[in-house]
Amino acid sequence: MSTTETGNSSTTESAVSGLDYEETQLTLAPPGGSRSELERKRGFSEGLGLSLETKDFLSGSSDEPPISGAGEPSAAKAQVVGWPPVRSFRRNVLKSCTYVKVAVDGTPYLRKVDLEAYAGYQQLLTALEEMFTCFTARNYPNERRLVDPVNGTEYVPTYEDKDGDWMLIGDVPWKMFVASCKRLRLMKSSEAVDLAPRTPTGCITAR
Amino acid sequence: MTYFPEEVVEHIFDFVGSHRDRNTVSTVCKAWYQVERLSRRTVFVGNCYAIGPERVMARFPGINSLSVKGKPHFADFNLVPYDWGGFALPWIVAAARLCPGLEELRLKRMVVTDDGLELLARSFPNFKSLVLISCEGFSTDGLAAIATYCRGLRELDLQENEVEDHGCQWLSFFPDSCTSLVSLNFGCLKGEVNGGALERLVARCPNLRSLKLSPAVSVESLNKILARASHLVDLGTGSFAVDHRTDVYHTLMNSFPKFKSLRNLSGFWDASPCCLRAVYPVCTSLTVLNLSYAPAIQGDDLIKIICLCFKLQKLWVLDSIGDKGLAVVASTCKELQELRVFPCDIYGAGTTSVTEEGLLAVSSGCPKLNSLLYFCYQMTNAALITVAKNCPHFTRFRLCILDPGKPDPVTNQPLDEGFGAIVRSCKNIRRLSLSGRLTDQVFLYIGMYAERLEMLSIAFAGDSDKGMIYVLNGCKNLRKLEIRDCPFGDIALLKNVAKYETMRSLWMSSCDVTLGGCKALAAKMPRLNVEIINENEETYEFEENLSDRHKLEKIYVYRTVAGPRNDAPDFVWTL
Numbered sequence: 001m002s003t004t005e006t007g008n009s010s011t012t013e014s015a016v017s018g019l020d021y022e023e024t025q026l027t028l029a030p031p032g033g034s035r036s037e038l039e040r041k042r043g044f045s046e047g048l049g050l051s052l053e054t055k056d057f058l059s060g061s062s063d064e065p066p067i068s069g070a071g072e073p074s075a076a077k078a079q080v081v082g083w084p085p086v087r088s089f090r091r092n093v094l095k096s097c098t099y100v101k102v103a104v105d106g107t108p109y110l111r112k113v114d115l116e117a118y119a120g121y122q123q124l125l126t127a128l129e130e131m132f133t134c135f136t137a138r139n140y141p142n143e144r145r146l147v148d149p150v151n152g153t154e155y156v157p158t159y160e161d162k163d164g165d166w167m168l169i170g171d172v173p174w175k176m177f178v179a180s181c182k183r184l185r186l187m188k189s190s191e192a193v194d195l196a197p198r199t200p201t202g203c204i205t206a207r
Numbered sequence: 208m209t210y211f212p213e214e215v216v217e218h219i220f221d222f223v224g225s226h227r228d229r230n231t232v233s234t235v236c237k238a239w240y241q242v243e244r245l246s247r248r249t250v251f252v253g254n255c256y257a258i259g260p261e262r263v264m265a266r267f268p269g270i271n272s273l274s275v276k277g278k279p280h281f282a283d284f285n286l287v288p289y290d291w292g293g294f295a296l297p298w299i300v301a302a303a304r305l306c307p308g309l310e311e312l313r314l315k316r317m318v319v320t321d322d323g324l325e326l327l328a329r330s331f332p333n334f335k336s337l338v339l340i341s342c343e344g345f346s347t348d349g350l351a352a353i354a355t356y357c358r359g360l361r362e363l364d365l366q367e368n369e370v371e372d373h374g375c376q377w378l379s380f381f382p383d384s385c386t387s388l389v390s391l392n393f394g395c396l397k398g399e400v401n402g403g404a405l406e407r408l409v410a411r412c413p414n415l416r417s418l419k420l421s422p423a424v425s426v427e428s429l430n431k432i433l434a435r436a437s438h439l440v441d442l443g444t445g446s447f448a449v450d451h452r453t454d455v456y457h458t459l460m461n462s463f464p465k466f467k468s469l470r471n472l473s474g475f476w477d478a479s480p481c482c483l484r485a486v487y488p489v490c491t492s493l494t495v496l497n498l499s500y501a502p503a504i505q506g507d508d509l510i511k512i513i514c515l516c517f518k519l520q521k522l523w524v525l526d527s528i529g530d531k532g533l534a535v536v537a538s539t540c541k542e543l544q545e546l547r548v549f550p551c552d553i554y555g556a557g558t559t560s561v562t563e564e565g566l567l568a569v570s571s572g573c574p575k576l577n578s579l580l581y582f583c584y585q586m587t588n589a590a591l592i593t594v595a596k597n598c599p600h601f602t603r604f605r606l607c608i609l610d611p612g613k614p615d616p617v618t619n620q621p622l623d624e625g626f627g628a629i630v631r632s633c634k635n636i637r638r639l640s641l642s643g644r645l646t647d648q649v650f651l652y653i654g655m656y657a658e659r660l661e662m663l664s665i666a667f668a669g670d671s672d673k674g675m676i677y678v679l680n681g682c683k684n685l686r687k688l689e690i691r692d693c694p695f696g697d698i699a700l701l702k703n704v705a706k707y708e709t710m711r712s713l714w715m716s717s718c719d720v721t722l723g724g725c726k727a728l729a730a731k732m733p734r735l736n737v738e739i740i741n742e743n744e745e746t747y748e749f750e751e752n753l754s755d756r757h758k759l760e761k762i763y764v765y766r767t768v769a770g771p772r773n774d775a776p777d778f779v780w781t782l
Contacts, residue, residue: 080611081284081285081286082281082284082285082286082691083284083611083666084550084582084607084609085283085284085607085640085664085666086284086549086550086582087283087284087341087367088283088284088285089341089367089369089395090367090499090500090549093476093500094500094502094525094551099502099503112479112503114502114503
């Protein structure tokens with residue numbers, strides 16, 4: 001998706017976020033407000049006790065771009081006590097709603113799994129195995145694959161991350177995976193050749 | 208009227224039902240006060256610290272139904288510390304001594320203990336109904352006591368309580384002779400449930416009309432229960448996910464068609480889309496549907512079920528329904544009165560959720576809509592103005608824009624005009640929650656137009672003390688005002704102190720009120736309890752030395768005839 005015309009590339013970027021750089025800069029005033037800081041006795045960010053240096057409180061990854069689905073600076077949407085006003089009971093039941101769709105190449109239906117329900121990759125793969133029954137897991141040195149014993153087709157578990165890229169499961173630490181995974185796809189091995197395995201790191205071993 | 212014998216006056220008062228009306232007739236003259244107090248059967252105490260239990264029961268010795276509320280509403284959002292108060296025991300103890308005929312007890316946001324429940328169970332031979340909402344402090348042992356000793360119990364309704372799990376046997380404590388249950392709701396329990404005991408209990412209670420199960424109740428158990436309870440009107444399913452290739456699933460699919468009376472459906476904990484199909488046969492008669500605990504059900508599946516529910520009056524869903532799903536609600540549910548849309552993804556950015564479009568659609572499609580709770584990522588003034596025009600009958604309007612202080616995204620303006628239109632158009636509005644970017648102007652509108660407003664919730668809004676003053680000087684029916692993170696200080700607090708005696712309570716947190724301001728308020732108004740909730744350990748050790756200019760994190764002000772309470776923890780100071 002590279003653009004050579006410089007004019008277009010900046011509009012592409014701002015088309016994605018809907019905002020240009022100035023607007024996404026962190027300030028103490030609420031977005032779009034034309035009032036100065038002095039007018040408001042206690043701005044929202046002050047109420048949070050936020051320090052503008054620490055941008056990583058949200059997701060643990062400090063290179064998170066200030067782009068959110070709603071096209072707003074997301075730093076201010078941090079954990080304010082009691083906000084949003086949802087009862088604890090409901091919060092606990094819904095947790096962080098980390099349900100993601102699971103697709104299997106060659107089958108027409110999708111399933112959903114709650115990533116928060118698993119402690120790590122091994123449990124997730126076991127659950128996928130159960131969900132699609134006939135598959136059995138086969139551990140390769142650096143990856144995990146699932147096999148359909150009926151026809152011997154091998155599937156590679158992959159996921160789409162927040163940037164829209166398709167990645168092999170197992171490369172990043174589990175919690176990072178849970179935070180960035182948008183959906184899962186069991187891809188036929190034959191199609192997975194383009195997803196070259198990453199350089200093995202310590203984190204792909206079972207936890 | 209003074210020449211009528213008391214029995215006649217009493218008979219006339221039988222037709223005076225509402226608490227407010229009865230309170231009013233009791234103030235007419237001494238004779239009426241006497242007749243009224245002796246014939247009163249139901250008492251509602253909106254703030255357990257406004258009056259002592261003995262005084263209530265001495266005045267109304269004949270009550271058989273008591274309803275008491277404890278903690279302030281913001282306790283729901285963890286703004287009130289855990290052991291602030293709201294203890295139920297004094298009320299149970301007093302009732303055990305003074306009102307042994309008690310039949311119904313309803314408690315909300317109170318601390319209830321197992322000892323209290325056991326005392327309750329043993330003290331009232333005619334006890335019929337226990338409703339606990341957002342309470343805590345008890346365990347399944349307390350429930351076992353209720354089951355054991357309340358002969359003739361008709362209703363046990365536990366809504367969203369924090370209940371400690373001490374095992375699943377409490378259900379077995381209902382004796383075989385217990386056949387009187389009409390309503391059983393234990394949806395909030397987290398622990399295992401004894402399926403066999405539950406099934407037997409349901410089987411022997413022919414009058415059971417309302418049954419709400421907890422997530423631990425399996426589909427298999429549900430199937431057995433449904434086979435025995437075909438007269439149910441109100442069902443909360445337990446767990447609602449099972450593999451579609453199993454017999455259990457097939458039985459589930461065939462369980463619902465026979466329910467002729469089923470009108471309310473809820474539960475659906477972790478429901479899967481294929482299991483949801485089981486309820487399609489009853490959708491056309493449903494009046495209440497709560498799918499707000501089923502995050503796995505996405506927009507398209509929600510649409511499939513909603514387009515069958517054309518008699519729906521109350522719908523609770525997650526925002527995964529999307530604007531598209533709300534458009535289907537608008538075109539299908541012409542009888543809709545209440546809509547609640549909860550956020551599925553509380554901390555995230557939210558890609559599929561609802562916007563002003565969804566609300567607009569529902570407002571134009573559902574002419575009977577009068578109660579709304581709507582969590583969304585954005586709202587525009589234009590949409591609110593149109594909603595106000597479409598739906599002048601709102602009595603409850605709660606809008607929560609998830610990004611605090613967010614303006615109209617189209618015009619970048621505050622939402623003053625939008626909310627102003629709502630209060631101007633909806634003359635009967637009783638409850639209002641505001642959000643988004645708001646200036647003092649919106650409060651001017653509220654003070655001017657919201658004559659029937661009783662409860663107002665404000666967060667991250669306003670520019671100056673004027674905002675709060677507009678509300679206190681207007682809104683003549685205001686009973687509860689709760690404010691967080693607004694720039695309102697002592698000037699606003701002290702402008703209209705008499706107002707607080709006409710209200711149940713005022714909550715202010717993360718505002719600009721100071722210790723000096725609160726001291727002044729307490730001095731002027733001896734019949735108010737001005738409570739300061741100070742969780743900052745550093746300062747409460749030195750309370751004597753705190754300057755009057757010290758800003759207070761949380762205050763709770765309420766009228767009372769009981770004086771300062773004697774059960775306040777260390778971190779609560781009553782001035």
